[in-house]
Amino acid sequence: MRSSSSAPVAGEYDYLVIGAGSAGCAVAGRLAENPTISVAVIESGGCDDHYLIWTPVGLAKTVVKPGPYNYGYYSEPQAALGGRTNYQPRGRVLGGSSSVNGMVYIRGHHKDYDDWAAQGCHGWSFNDVLPYFRRSENNRRFAGTDNPWHGTEGPLYVNDLRSPNPFAKSFLQAAEQAGHKLNDDFNGAEQEGFGYYQVTQHNGERWNAARAYLHRGEAANGRYNNGRTNLHVLTETQALRLVFDGRRAVGVVVVRGGVEQVLRARREVIVSGGVFNSPQLLLASGIGPAEHLRSFGVEVLQDLPGVGENLQDHLDIVINTQLDSTDLFGATLRGGLRLLREIRRYRRDRTGMLTSNFVEAGAFVKSRPEVERPDLNLVFTVALIGNRNMGSRRKLGHGYSGHVCVLRPESRGFVRLRSPDVRDAPLIDTQLMSAPRDMETLIAGIHIMRDVLGQPAMRDLGGREMRSESFADEASLRAFVRDHADCLYHPVGTCRMGPDTDRLAVVDPELRVRGVEGLRVVDCSIMPTLIGGNTNAPAMMIGEKAADMIRAAAR
Template sequence: MTDTARDADSFDYVIVGAGAAGSVLANRLTEDPGVTVCVLEAGPPDRNPFIHIPAGFIKTLHDPAITWQFRTEPTENTAGRRIATVQGRTLGGSSSINGMIYNRGQPADLDSWAQRGNRGWSYADCLPYYRRSENRIGLCDETRRGRQVDGIPITDMDWIHPISEAFIAGCVALGIPRNPDYNSGDQVGVGYFQRAIRNGRRVSAARAFLRPALSRPNIEVRTNARAAAILFEGRRAVGVRYLHARGVPAREVRARREVILSAGTVNTARLLQVSGVGPAPLLQRLGVGVVHALAGVGENFRDHYASRFVVRARPGVPTLNELSRGLRLGVEILRWGLRRPSILATAPSHVHVFWKSFEGLDAPDLQCVFTPGSYAEGKVYVLDDYPGMTAGAWQHRPESVGWVRARSTDVFEDPEIQPNYLSHPMDRRVHLAGMRLVRRLLSTPQLAPYVERETLPGPKAQSDDELLDFARRNGSTTYHLIGTARMGPATDPTAVVDDRLLVHGMEGLRVVDASIMPSMPSANTYATTLMIAEKAADLIRGRQPLAPAEAEPADAASTA
């Protein structure tokens, strides 16, 4: 990594964050040899070996050396609990610690963004950028999927368990069709997840996009560089002040063209606020001079909230719990080393179900996940000591809205994170329907030969009140944080960026990450974050946008 800028601490673009969006931007912007880019990453390089072993997510998720160990504020809807809301803090960001699922969502998600006044953000406009960011390996409709050599490799599940097949068969018997490609524009149905795994290894955004860019002379990546403030001249962003450690003198890097925030939904909002861009009352409480009063910064925060059921498997059924111990684990390690199907090369969620909470809906409003392994009560993604299986559900588009607010200007102090899970009555209604659907899916005759009994929440939880009590005491985040720098026209008082992702009322300041999403996609957020960065790169470079795709059919849920 070398710097060809005229000044050692001056670049054309400074990108804050080397996560999914920042990695894509760094690659696409440095394709132009006439510009220079500096990327600031708060965490270390992605050398931890568990990052690159798919099953290593169990280790990385709880490792503070490479994660932000954020926690939400307690409410009565989480039974007074503070919920761990971990985000990646290393090269690749959350793409280095996530569940590796590639899930675009429904066409209507993006059409609703365009209907809010965001020009160029319909599904037809964005589909070419989804395609540009992926290298789909396997059968697909190539008018809707991408086979870009320099994209994220997206593969099919190759470790197939008989319990998963029985679960899918049970879903089909209940009238849920098997869907060979839920990313085709037709989401409804059941099948195996597609993942960002190739040859048994995780392929993070850093591996797919950032690492190839590092061979160019016009990029510099600075790790362990925690952004402390955006530097302004008037309302123009001109650089970033950052710290390598608490108590160490701050350093500055200047941006001749733009400062681009790709720090993630929590840190982007916090950085704007501590730099003087945000709700005036909050800035005053922080003792920060108001550069620009922008009420929406940190607001519109949303996340998916999931409740998971666990059933105990009958004796002799080799679930993930047994395969991850003793001699069986040794066999799986050997298979992984030989690049054969292995539990070490699987994502935490194996099977998807996209379905409706109530008959009569036009499209799925629920996502269910299934894994042939049981997780310990109260411990996210920690396998239990008995054989079992786990299934959970969450609402696609929650109505509950929260916020992210800096507590102080100390960037080593975590901000206040309040998702307000289940605060909206509709969310509670849909969540209950999802829980009842999961219980039905775990009770089919096709799965019965493998099931001994339900352990969580257990047969005593039957009424709405009992199930909601379980959800409040045991539900958790799915780590899909969005919305704190919402995209929208200047007439929208909650909007933070315009449809070019430029911060309203500012110059030389852009946001490119999941925080700009106006509403929650009916999916995990990783694929859409990659798409946003691909589209943003063209906006920043002043390039003609990719031609919109031909009209896509509506989600086929209504035909199911």
């Protein structure tokens, strides 16, 4: 069954890693530390050596629409959102989404991982995963110290913002005026509170997963100058389907330069395509719900009903305030002149507004006192941000925005094939806000955010709250949510991890795909439940932990 492919064999390696995103870079980089084994990383996108990626504010160009570095997927129309689609940016470049994201370093709440362990994912409690977070991290704030929560010698640089925006400082002052506590380390002993985010930057530049685990160099000037002859990085190489010998994964069919080839793995194939592309590749290769596969003429290798199920993402709403200040980003003539000065400053010493990740400060708060851990993330952004209903950048001008995010939504969506050809975008249905509780939690967060933004530290700066009529009464507020709520680009869960008793689990706690051999999934799709925070750092943790599992299995 599926013993070979008609395409010629182009290379053989010990391990094939399909996808050079955050988790894929981490697992490949760690495996390649053993010089006696060979690792090939297969990436459909190109090299990450571009100023729009290295310069932090470049994300304003790379993330807003599909392009050379971004798949730019869209969901199916959402019934709870008046038929709107959700935009789903995903990195298509070395480093994956770590090359186009907001660079926020957040791990989530300790109990998020304890929940995984309680669900039968043994070895994934917070105490189990903390060493991998620390091994990954090179946190410059704690350099020279023995901090129990942070690492200082890992490949992933983490830093405080180089040039914090004055409006972010005012936001934190307003939080204190509203009676909230400050927190200078969301990744320490306690997550709750308001504070500045730490970011994955070094010397004022983005430090993505490829820079951390593949290039392994300060400048990363060479395309693949990683100093390791056993690590092979294959860009602009699209994986089409997995190759099996019986029920064992032995390779992958790829297309490079328009030519189909087979890459073979002597030991294991590791799928790290991300929350949308990993289930898509499994489905196209005959692993997934049998009825769905047959409807596309795909031969069923393993009937796994959970492939593509359990899609979760953070639900988000934005409150925008227009304010004519060039300390805030905006598409105006005055803003353009300020930007020219900031470009010169950045070229000179890597400081100033171009080092901003836009989302500079935020908070983790509880929607209700009885909630055991923060279930809301409030994010302060030094620009006007919103969905497609908000209008053009030029019309919006300068201002700031307050995001309200539901950290543990109850809504669940799914990913399916749109066609058996993985070069076609997968069918994504987020089912956003299909669970009524998500709307209620979001509304509670809106009230908290508006209370903070209404304090003197922010109110006295001036500005005009956009769509203020939406907050006049409960009916208007709910209509505002339906018209403007969206995803926060933290999808997880579509190849979920679980014990043998979980019929919808796609992988076991060792991340091995059920029912076949030699195949693992290593990315955020394995998360059984969404963590309370950004997903980039957890993705690298997953890659770090998977590398140890894979090495142990090879002994």
